[in-house]
Amino acid sequence: MPAPSRTTRTDATRTDASQPNRRNLLGSSALLATGALLGCATPGNAANAPKTPFAVPATYLPIVGSDEQFPVRRVYCIGRNYAAHAREMGSDPTREPPFFFQKPTDAIQLVPHGTVADHPYPPLTKNYHYEAELVAALGKGGRNIPVTQALDCVYGYTLGLDMTRRDLQRAMGDEKKPWEIGKSFDHSAPIGALHKVAQSGHFSKGAIWLKVNGNTKQSADLSQMIWSVAEQIAKLSEAFELFPGDIIYSGTPENVGPVVRGDVIEMHIDGLPNLSVKIV
Ligand code: MN
Numbered sequence: 001m002p003a004p005s006r007t008t009r010t011d012a013t014r015t016d017a018s019q020p021n022r023r024n025l026l027g028s029s030a031l032l033a034t035g036a037l038l039g040c041a042t043p044g045n046a047a048n049a050p051k052t053p054f055a056v057p058a059t060y061l062p063i064v065g066s067d068e069q070f071p072v073r074r075v076y077c078i079g080r081n082y083a084a085h086a087r088e089m090g091s092d093p094t095r096e097p098p099f100f101f102q103k104p105t106d107a108i109q110l111v112p113h114g115t116v117a118d119h120p121y122p123p124l125t126k127n128y129h130y131e132a133e134l135v136a137a138l139g140k141g142g143r144n145i146p147v148t149q150a151l152d153c154v155y156g157y158t159l160g161l162d163m164t165r166r167d168l169q170r171a172m173g174d175e176k177k178p179w180e181i182g183k184s185f186d187h188s189a190p191i192g193a194l195h196k197v198a199q200s201g202h203f204s205k206g207a208i209w210l211k212v213n214g215n216t217k218q219s220a221d222l223s224q225m226i227w228s229v230a231e232q233i234a235k236l237s238e239a240f241e242l243f244p245g246d247i248i249y250s251g252t253p254e255n256v257g258p259v260v261r262g263d264v265i266e267m268h269i270d271g272l273p274n275l276s277v278k279i280v
Contacts, residue, residue, distance in 0.1 A: 059105045061137070061247075062112075062193040063156065070137055070155065070194045073245030075103040076236055077133075077162055077183070081226050081251025088254050098227045098235050101179055103162075103249075107189045111275050119277035121261050122185050125165035128259055128279075131252035132210035132218050132267040134203055135160040136229045137194050141242035150233035153242065157200050159269045160191035161277065162249050166258070189249070192275045204228060206270030208253060212263050220253030222269070227251075 060069035079099050080086035086093035111117040121128060139155030162183070169182025205223035209216060227235065232248055259265060259279050266276045 057106075059108050061108075061110065061158070061191065064113075064193050064195050065199065066196070071245050072105050072108060072137075072247055073243050075105055075107065075189055075247055075249070076240075077101050077103060077249040078227065078232050078236075078251045081232075082220060082224050082253040083226060084220075084224075084254035085252055085256065086226070088256070093226055098232060100236055100239065101183055103184045103189050107184060107186060109187045109190045109277075111190050111192055111277055113193055113273040113275075116264060116276040116278050117190065118280040119163070119190055119265075120187055121279050122163075122165060122187070124181070125167055127165070127167040129164045129166040129256050130210055130212070130217070130259055130265050130267075131162040131164055131256050132208055132269075133160050133162050133252050134208065134222060134229070134250045134269055135191060135247055136233070136250060137247045138233070138242055139244050141237075141244055141246060143237055143241045145234050145237040145242070147230050147234040150230035150237075151202055153233055154197055154202065154229065155244070156194040156196045157203055157272065158192040158194050159267055159272050159275050160189060160249055161265065161267065161275070162252060163188045163190065164256070166256075190275065190277050191247075192273065195272060200271055202229070203269070203271065208267075208269045210265065210267040212257075212259060212265055214264075214266075217257055218253050218255045218267075224253065225251060 059072040061072060063070050077100065079101065080089055080091055080093065080096065081098065083093035086096065109117065109119060135158050136154050137156050138153045140153040145153060165182045165185065169179050172179055172182055203222050205221055208220055208222055210218040229250055232250060236242060236248065261279050263279045264276060266274055268274045
């Protein structure tokens with residue numbers, strides 16, 4: 001099975017002015033002990049990197065038009081954020097507050113623009129689904145971020161697939177167990193390069209569609225999201241302190257469905273380059 005492409009860099013020499021103050025402070029060796037007490041990660045400064053018995057790659061997204069890369073901290077996903085999709089999943093979209101889950105950061109599979117990346121069909125499932133989603137990437141974080149300030153936290157946008165082992169997700173849901181095995185498996189987050197807000201603007205409307213082997217499967221408008229990107233950030237920040245590097249998959253429209261090996265998925269959001277993967 002071909003190895004899926006992923007951006008991994010072990011060089012940790014970059015310091016980025018957009019990093020949070022806490023991390024910049026931790027660049028000072030005098031404060032390293034404090035950072036250790038706080039349990040803070042100390043990326044961005046090789047001089048302070050602890051000795052480790054082996055290397056664990058970090059996850060980065062290319063930033064279009066820049067030689068910098070976006071370091072991914074956490075991958076949040078919102079569930080059932082389009083009414084018609086909520087209905088097809090068997091829930092009432094008018095009464096549910098937004099809910100979130102996470103994928104592990106190393107579930108990210110970078111799909112370079114203009115390529116069709118091989119995406120591995122995962123083990124254990126017989127019903128492997130696509131979900132086309134707008135992804136917001138944060139350059140600032142915080143707690144209890146007001147909706148009116150939430151978009152100031154967005155560094156950029158891209159498009160992504162929230163790949164789902166639907167049979168496992170449903171089985172776990174039926175048993176009132178965590179979704180993890182259905183949502184948070186290896187390579188489950190194919191994603192494109194990041195476009196800075198300065199270039200892309202914010203996304204409140206515009207077509208979002210997904211085709212399998214050239215046939216349209218999902219087709220909707222971003223304006224149909226129940227919770228806007230700003231509202232998602234505000235709600236999420238009530239539950240978790242958000243940080244630069246966090247990314248948010250903003251939910252999928254209706255008509256999710258299965259793919260099998262050999263299928264080619266192409267997804268589109270107005271204003272971004274298309275993303276394509278081949279299931280292998
Ligand atoms: Mn989703």
